[in-house]
Amino acid sequence: MDAPRRTDRTGGQPLDAARVDDLLAEYRRTGDRRARDAVVEGHMALARFTVRRFARNNVGLEEDLHQVALMAVVFAAERYRPGKGASFPTFARRTIDGELKRYLRDRSWIxxxxxxxxxxxxxxxxxxxxxxxxxxxxxxxxxxxxxxxxxxxxxxxxxxxxxxxxPTSMEPTREPDDTVSVRPELMSWDRGYGAFESHDDLLRAIDSLDRRQRQALHLRFIDELSQPEIAERLGVSQSYVSRIIRGALAQLRDTMDAQSVPTDRPAGAARTPSPVEPAGAQRGEQTLRPTGTSGPDVSDRRRSA
Missing domain, CATH: 1.10.10.10 (Winged helix-like DNA-binding domain superfamily/Winged helix DNA-binding domain)
Known part of the structure; x- marks a missing residue:
């Protein structure tokens, strides 16, 4: 791609090397900035041409680089001395290149x-x-x-x-269908809220159990006793203890499922397992032992709190 042709904005005629030297000589002699500005305006196309090479279709960066390139042309007009080496277009191009590289190196990095x-x-x-x-x-x-x-x-x-x-913007972007899209890195589901709600639902559901059911669950999941030990403690058979525990877990599950779904939890989202509800509760299994400390009945601790 050839460099753009330079024009004299003041007269509309091509701004050749002799005309540039005459204008800059006049500026040095009289200090009239109109002569310098004519040279700068005549090389604005050169600045735009060089900026496109550095910006690489980055519109936001191109605007900044264009301002830097124009200032570089001004610097070149101030420093150029006719008859002491390269022509002004060559001198201006090298000055623009240097200023753009310096800007990209020092100022354009977030x-x-x-x-x-x-x-x-x-x-x-x-x-x-x-x-x-x-x-x-x-x-x-x-x-x-x-x-x-x-x-x-x-x-x-x-x-x-x-x-x-x-860097990529963290601000939400608006899609063509007028919906707002949030970057996946900013999206998260805090399970702490669900765990708190499930724990509160569990405490309410425990109140629906009778004393023997609560006692059996406490011995099984808090004191971590085996079913034979629970049967001996309660004075009943092991099979009866198993029926008590299965019935209590089923009642807890039905009571908690019947409660309303919190508004801040998406519809259809799985309920976070409660701290004392076994993972296999729906299959009648008692395989997950919750965290907790031994003590009185769970509902009794809630009342005392």
């Missing part, structure tokens, strides 16, 4: 990575632009590593560095 990784990232960006033209396709990581004379790990680190310059 989280500033090490200098070496920044340089690898800038080289990676250039390789991503140039290599597809030569290969006719997108290059692989191994090909990029060979091109830049870096290891594959260094290329991967350079790719990851891009997130430090423009």
């Amino acid at each position: 989280v500033r990575p090490p200098r070496t990784r920044q340089e690898h990232y800038l080289r990676l960006c250039r390789a991503r632009e140039e290599m597809p033209h030569r290969l006719g396709r997108s290059p692989t990581i191994n090909e990029i590593a060979d091109e830049l004379e870096l290891s594959v790990d260094q290329v991967v680190e350079a790719m990851e560095t891009q997130g430090a310059r423009r």
Whole structure:
């Protein structure tokens, strides 16, 4: 792509090298900023052309770089001396390149990575632009590593560095159907609320049991006694203890299921198991022993609290 043609905004004629030298000489002699501004305006297209090469279709970054490039043209007009080396367009292009690189290195990082990784990232960006033209396709990581004379790990680190310059927004985004989408990283379901509600439901359900049922559950799940030990403690048979426990668990489950579902829990969401409800309660199993300390009946502790 050829560099854009420079025009003199003041007269509408092409701004050639001689005209640039005359305007800058006039500015040095008289201090008239209109002469300098004419040179700057005549090279605004050059600034835009250079910015597009650095911005790489990043609209937000392109606006910032355009301001930096325009200031670089002003700096070039202030420092340029006719007849002492390169022409003004060449001098201005190098000044713009230097200012843009300095801005990208020092000012454009939200989280500033090490200098070496920044340089690898800038080289990676250039390789991503140039290599597809030569290969006719997108290059692989191994090909990029060979091109830049870096290891594959260094290329991967350079790719990851891009997130430090423009991190993804955490703000909710509005979808085409006018719904709000929240990033998955910000979504979570606090099970503590469900556990608290299930525990409160359990305490209410325990009140519906008779004293023998509560005593049998306490001996089984708090004192962790076996069914033969419970039978001996209550003076009944082991099979009767088993029926008491199964009946009590079934009654607890039916009572808790009959209670209303909290409004902040999604419909159809599984209820969080209570601290003293066994995982196999629906199958009549007593395999999960809850945490707790031994003491009086659960409902009695609730009343005393």
